[in-house]
Structures are given as C-alpha cells and as structure tokens.
Amino acid sequence: MTRVLLSGNEAVAQGAWEAGAEVGVGYPGTPSTQALEHFATLPDVYAEWAPNEKVALEVAIGVSLAGGRSFTTMKHVGLNVAADPLFTLAYTGVNGGLVIFVADDPGIHSSQNEQDSRNYAAFAHIPMLEPADPSEAHEMGAYAFGLSERFDTPVLIRSTVRLSHAKSMVATGRCRDVRERPPYKKDIGKWVMMPGMARARRVELDARIACLAEYAEDSPLNQVELRDFGLGVVCAGVSYLHAREALPDASTFKLGMAYPLPAKALKAFAEKAERLIVIEEADDFLARSLRSLGILIEAVEAPRAGELSPGLIRQALGIGAPTLRDAPSIALPPRPPLLCPGCPHRPVFAALRKTRAVVTGDIGCYTLGTLAPLSAMDACIDMGASVGMAHGIALAGGVGKQPVVAVIGDSTFAHSGITGLVNSVYNSGSAETIVILDNRITAMTGHQGNPVNGITLQERESCELGLEQLAKAVGVGRVRVVDSQDIPAVEAALKEEIAAPELSVIVFKAPCALLLREKRGPYAVDAEQCAGCNICVRLGCPAIGRDEGSGRAYIDESVCVGCGQCEQVCRFSAIVLPSAAPSSATSYTTGGAQ
C-alpha cells in the first residue's frame, strides 16, 4: 500500500480500476471531469469521451450486457441527459457491474443550476453511494461494482465539488480484481423492455430495492458513531465532515448509501438520541425520507441553496460564532470570469453586439460572451438549447426587428446541437443564423478531445467530424466556414447570413488561445496615436485597459498573447508591435487531453 494525495475524482476512478472496471466512458463536465481522465491513465483499460452522457451510459450498458464492468462519469446536468436510459436500466439490471459516477455542483461554481442527484436514485430506484472524502471515494468506487453484480442493479455514486475537487491522502496499491466475466446469456425477459417484460421487471425492481434496504441495515457502508446522546445527527457525504467539524460531540448516523435507507437501524438510532437532526446540503432529501419512515426529526434552519459549511451548521444550531474582523470599508469591484486573452472567438461576439441580434447562447466558454463589454448573449439554458431556442424565437415572429442568431461551441454542437439543427431544417420556415464557434477543443472543462477535433481520450486513431459537410448533409443550403480572427470577414459573414432569407450556418474556426504554442507580441499602445476612442477596450480583452486619467488605452504586456485583434479594430494605427515580430503565422499545438 502506498499513500498518495488524490482528489475525490481520481480516487473513485482508482477504486473502479481496482474492481476490474475495464471500460470507462463519460462526457466532461465540472466537477466530474478528472474521474474519467484519471481512469484513462490506468493500465489495461479502455476509456473514451462520448459525445454526450446519454450515449456514454448506453455504451456502458452494452459493456455490462456483454459481461464487462463499466464505469461512467458525468456532472449533475449530464445525468439529466442520461436519464432516458437510466430509468429503464434500473428495470433491466446488469450483467457485468455498472457504476455511474455523478458530480453535483452545490453553490453553482461552474454550472447552470444546482441539482441534488440523490433525487434520481429514489426516482429511478437505483442504489446510491455517497462517499465523504477521497479515501471513501476510493473504497466505494471499488465496492460499488460488487454491489452492482450482487443485486443485479446499476449503482450511482454521488459526489459534490467538495469531494470531487477536494484532495486528501488515499492508500492505493491494491491488486486489481481480474475475475472471469459473467457469460452473456440471451434473456429477452431481462433485456428487452417491451410492455409485457417491463411489467414483470417493475415488480422485480421493487423486490430488489426491498432487498437492498434490508442489506443496508447492517451494511458496512452505513456507520453509527455513538458519542453524546444529547444530539444525534443523520448525514451523508461531505455533510458528515461538516457536521463532525461543527458538532464534534454529537452522535452520528453516517449514511454511506443515501438510497435505499436502513429504516430499522435509523429508528433505533433515533430512539437513543434525545434530539435528532438531519444535516444535509442541497435538497432536504434525507429529512423527507426519514419523515416518510415515521422518524421524528427536529427542523434545522440551514439554507437549502448554495453550499453547506461547518459555520452554517453552527449558525443554524445557534452555536457561538467566531470573532470577525471588520468588513472592508472600500467598495470592491466584482471580478467575473472572462474570455481568455487572445480568445480567437472574441471578435465574433464583438461583431454580434454590433448586429443588435437577439442571441441564444449555449454551455461552455462562450457563455462568457454574455458579460459586458461584449454583452452579446440573451439566453443560455442547457447543452444544445441555442439552436432550438433560436428556431422558437423565429417561429414566434422574432423580437421586434432584431435578427435571431444561435451561438454554440464545437463540442456542445456535437453533444446535442445536431438534433436541433435537424429540426430547424426539417421544419423549415425560420431564417435564423446558426453560429458554430469551433475552437478545436472542449475548452472550459480543461481541454478534452471531442468528435469535431477527432482527438480521443487515449489518443487512438480517429477522424474529425466535418461541421460543414454535416450541415450540408442535414439540408442547410447556406453554410460557410470563416476564420474568426479575420475581423472584416467575421463582420461580413454575419451581415450577409443574417440578411439571408433562409436558415444559414456559419462555422467560425480558430483554435483555443490556450493551445497557442508560440506567442507573438506583446503589443503596445502608441500614446501619441491613441485617440481614446475605446474601441479596443470594448473587445473585453483582459490585457487591454483604459487609463483613468488620460482615457487612452494601455496594454499589459504580461497578459497580452499577441493575437492582434486590437490592432485590427484600431482606426488610428495606435496599436503596435514594438519588438520585431516574427513574421510566421502563429502556430498551435495539436491539442489533446491535458
């Protein structure tokens, strides 16, 4: 055994590997991404990024059907996408063990909403494990596979940001479980969910959950820690750690399995404690479950929205607050995230702002085009929504005289923009413009490959999905590919396609600035030429500022990557390359998962 510092994501993948998981498949999404990335680095595994979570789960089901053990990873909103196969998979059960790792984002650090995935466990009738720290994630990552095969069920493992992106020491180095696969046996009663078969499986599903609830009564997954009987706390996952920190003397019933619950053991614990409370983050899932078992719990007034912390628990229970320093007396400006310096797709947003279009946006870096000064996005809901929403706005007769434009990234388009485009073309009659910003990578989650760039997780041979050919193949008449760094070309393309009386697709193509290998510049502002017109500042580049005194622009040379967009927009030739710039075009790395 060796002890290494691992994140919850890495640890759960390590556990899955030790259990003999041979195929890993998922879609990147913060905070889940590093689970599959870590799995892919382990020996004798096959791992792939699927275009979306639904496909990922379906691939995993195929592996299981054939008798292999499969490990699937996604973020909370990804589980929505995978929900269709998930609910029926609960009916069929598995052949080889199948474990779905889902990472929630309470506090909405990098998501569009805050969901509590535990509800899916109860909704779909699938057992869910909730590790509290990386060490437990490692144990449960392995344990879940045995549970899956023993009870003929998929198993969900739920994480949150404070597990996925928390690190602590984990004892690794166990041997890998390389047992014989269960044989494939054709069994239509189990695997073909037509009504007649599904009805029978539904009954079996209820029986299985009853068995699991019985198993939970003395499962090592659930741990009762008796300390002071004055206060008993029922908790699971990271909330257990917060509770231990805030209430060190309280007795705890730590649920390692949030669904199904051990009713008898919980009732016995409740009888011992003078006061019983539930400490949990996000929804009141456990509190509702305990109440439905007839267990009386005292209400805790902790906020449901956002993340829980030991301090919030102390506050909710009226335990003394720490002494604080005074709040700063200076008003501090907010620091929203922004598009990187040199982002090659910044000119598209700057040009869109000028068109005064109503812009439906999508998930990924490009959501950052919403914020001032670009201010070029009107809505963002979920992966792929931009395309369907733009069609809908056009069907509603538009918004005043504003043109309608959808903006979507390459990976997001492959994830779920394609079906929207098929719909818009099939139900022709709207003339919106679909803009695909192809930066050759899945950037926001840390540079993963995707079908558009043809880079695979384990660097196997692949091919690029041709966006232009695809758009033409589904029937789009007007398709063009434009270099997003060529500002006049960007403006002209948008102007022409917005004016066109039919649906059109523009693929703006230029690799993510973070793939830059050689940087030009940095640029500088020639103060004598600068008229203080602010046009370069309105690009929203973090390298360009407006001097408060003179009103002229300045460039922070430590931030500038030399993309030259500001030089292109400047009408006074005030932005210059002071050093003799290399004349060769900027070169890029080929990308690849980091």
Place this chain on the structure above:
Amino acid sequence: MTPTTIMLCGVGGQGTILAADLLAKAAAASGYEVKLSEIHGMAQRGGSVDTVVRFGEAVYSPMTDIGMVDHLVGFEVIETLRRIQFVRPGGRLLVNRRLIPPLPVLTGDTLCPQGVEEALAQEGAEFIDADALARESGSAKSANVVLIGALSLGLPFDKEVWHEVIAARVPQKTVDANIKAFGLGRQACTKGVGQP
C-alpha cells in the same frame, strides 16, 4: 491539536492550485492529516478564486468559514481584501504586492478601488513582491512558489521536505528555478522586508 487552516486566493490562472498542491503534499510528508479544496471550471477563467488547505492530527471538513482562517495568502490585493473577514483576528496575512484590475475597471465602467494596500496594511498584512522575485529566480511564472516560500516560515515543515515536494511536482526543467523562487520568498520574510 486544532487543525491549521490556510486559504490561498487570487485571480484564476495565477497558480493557486499548484501552490495548494505543494502545501498539501508538504503537510502530508510531514506526517499530518491534510485536506485541500479547490474550485475548477468557469471561475478559473480570470475570475476570483480561492483554495483551502487544512492540516493537523485530525481534519474533517475540507471547507472553512469566515473568522476561521489562520493564514491567508493573497496572490492579488483586491482578492485578498475581498476575503479579509475569513482571517481570524491574530491570523497571518501574507500578500503579493500586485493589483490586477478586474474587467469592469479595465473597461472604465468602474473606477479602480483606491487604498487597497493601505487597508490590508491596517489589517497587519506582510507584503512581498512575488512577481519581481519570481523573475529574479529565472521563472517569471513561479510567483506562486515565491509566496509558498514566504508562507513556509510560519509552518512546521522542514525546508528539505519543501524542496523534495517541489522537485517532485514541477516540470523537471524548472526545478532549480522553482527551488530558487521558494528560497527567495522564504528569505524575503526572514529579512522582514515584507513588513509594511
């Protein structure tokens, strides 16, 4: 022993994640239990970020609360002042003398706040010019390691442990520069030049 809580804060891209990793590894190598919690994703794109490292004989929560931080290491002054209430009275405040204007300031929509350094000095901040020391070390990107060097004097880990952890974690080509950056940060604090 009550756990020690350290918060590292700054702007996405400044290297708080690597710094926290070094810190956690040094704590683990010194025999402590350690927990680290960081934020990835959107905030990392030039946004306001913080990472928490806690170590001690037993550590439960990976998170911290206002009034509970023993050492706040600020990579940037506005972000440090934003989190001033996290530092317990008497806690250590170690700040890189650097201001990165947020976008609303760059675009002229908001004025740059005045007196940020002075406000931090009033709270007892020790200042260090980590970016200049990083350039001196030969690796302009190692301001994060300079700050860890400065922090190291207040922590119960041996210098050798730090050196081992740094050598194992940074790219091979940059080991010497990073060890030098660490030393410069540590030295700056020994000399007390960082005092306001």
